[in-house]
Amino acid sequence: MTVTPLATTPPIESRLPQVGTTIFTLMSALAQEHGAVNLGQGFPDFDCDPALLTQVTDAMREGLNQYPAMAGVPQLRQRVADKIAALYGHPYDPATEITITAGATQAILTAVLACVHPGDEVIVLEPCYDSYAPNIELAGGRVVRVPLVPGTFRPDFARIQASLSARTRLLIINSPHNPSATVWTRAEMQQLADLLAPTNVLLISDEVYEHMVFDGAPHISAASIPILAARTFVVSSFGKTYHVTGWKVGYVAAPEALSTEFRKVHQFNVFTVNTPVQHGLARYMADAAPYLQLPAFYQRKRDLFRAGLARTRLRALPSQGSYFQLVDYSAVSELPETAFCEWLTREAGVAAIPLSVFYEGGYEQRLARLCFAKQDLTLNRALERLARL
Numbered sequence: 224m225t226v227t228p229l230a231t232t233p234p235i236e237s238r239l240p241q242v243g244t245t246i247f248t249l250m251s252a253l254a255q256e257h258g259a260v261n262l263g264q265g266f267p268d269f270d271c272d273p274a275l276l277t278q279v280t281d282a283m284r285e286g287l288n289q290y291p292a293m294a295g296v297p298q299l300r301q302r303v304a305d306k307i308a309a310l311y312g313h314p315y316d317p318a319t320e321i322t323i324t325a326g327a328t329q330a331i332l333t334a335v336l337a338c339v340h341p342g343d344e345v346i347v348l349e350p351c352y353d354s355y356a357p358n359i360e361l362a363g364g365r366v367v368r369v370p371l372v373p374g375t376f377r378p379d380f381a382r383i384q385a386s387l388s389a390r391t392r393l394l395i396i397n398s399p400h401n402p403s404a405t406v407w408t409r410a411e412m413q414q415l416a417d418l419l420a421p422t423n424v425l426l427i428s429d430e431v432y433e434h435m436v437f438d439g440a441p442h443i444s445a446a447s448i449p450i451l452a453a454r455t456f457v458v459s460s461f462g463k464t465y466h467v468t469g470w471k472v473g474y475v476a477a478p479e480a481l482s483t484e485f486r487k488v489h490q491f492n493v494f495t496v497n498t499p500v501q502h503g504l505a506r507y508m509a510d511a512a513p514y515l516q517l518p519a520f521y522q523r524k525r526d527l528f529r530a531g532l533a534r535t536r537l538r539a540l541p542s543q544g545s546y547f548q549l550v551d552y553s554a555v556s557e558l559p560e561t562a563f564c565e566w567l568t569r570e571a572g573v574a575a576i577p578l579s580v581f582y583e584g585g586y587e588q589r590l591a592r593l594c595f596a597k598q599d600l601t602l603n604r605a606l607e608r609l610a611r612l
């Protein structure tokens with residue numbers, strides 16, 4: 224008689240035991256359940272330029288549907304190098320220094336895996352994007368959390384300096400910043416360069432909102448400061464720039480020595496990224512107008528949104544860049560942030576994200592993040608509801 228083996232799944236020891244369902248998923252589900260206007264998750268509720276769709280579908284119809292070069296379609300890498308040279312003045316070689324990735328998320332993970340060894344320390348500035356810490360943990364690194372200055376969210380260089388050790392391998396920065404909507408000044412980027420110059424610390428500069436900087440201020444890319452460019456993985460995302468977050472295409476620009484190590488990991492991770500989308504993006508990028516006009520496009524939305532918020536009991540903090548707006552709700556409620564955002568979704572019909580989820584310890588400041596990458600109609604509907612608070 225044959226014995227049927229038991230169909231049980233062997234136990235698996237989690238590599239990321241602390242990670243559960245994210246607040247973004249939870250708030251989006253709650254928003255749907257209560258018919259709330261969803262200003263929680265950061266993506267546009269409007270479509271991209273139809274010309275971009277035409278370029279991508281043309282590429283598909285032309286048969287550009289097989290594996291491209293591992294580092295990305297050469298024409299797209301050339302466009303990215305040209306853009307960076309024109310805007311930030313640094314000449315990256317597209318053959319060896321630009322790699323097309325499956326969004327910024329993959330770019331950051333790959334950069335971390337490429338340079339962090341078990342036991343290395345990586346500094347992140349809190350509050351920060353939620354993928355950084357798990358990425359570092361997956362690489363066996365130790366996350367060193369340095370707070371941005373509470374209230375203003377500016378970098379605290381004394382604390383960054385004090386957190387450097389012989390084990391520090393990497394620092395991750397993000398400007399324009401999600402979630403605080405601050406933008407680093409040239410003086411701050413220069414101060415960072417002065418601080419890192421005597422060290423061997425590498426930098427990941429998450430610049431996915433590079434084309435969303437307001438009030439005439441420039442975006443100061445790490446690429447524009449030679450001391451930083453020489454040690455930095457500059458990361459950006461076509462998803463943010465062209466209103467196509469679901470396409471998941473981004474890029475990394477880094478000096479050859481860093482790009483070589485990056486590509487070793489990239490090759491055995493995603494290998495290559497969607498071919499027709501890359502060709503479509505390369506053709507679309509021939510015209511700089513869409514990204515050059517993006518600051519004005521989002522500034523108008525920001526101003527519309529802030530004018531409406533001024534008629535509510537929420538206090539809007541400055542929004543210098545990105546498509547986010549922090550609001551202080553202390554005049555409305557004493558609830559902690561997550562409870563407030565749940566209440567706001569259920570009772571007011573507007574979904575927001577608690578700022579505390581961007582901190583490891585869940586630091587409470589009575590602040591919530593709202594996303595204004597929405598149609599005017601959506602923003603106005605949310606504002607009507609917020610005015611009733």
Ligand SMILES: Cc1ncc(COP(=O)(O)O)c(C=O)c1O
Nearest residue numbers: 326327328352401431460462473
């Ligand atoms: C700061 C920051 N970095 C990275 C990403 C991820 O970008 P992508 O969708 O290209 O992976 C996001 C998306 O929300 C973000 O806000």
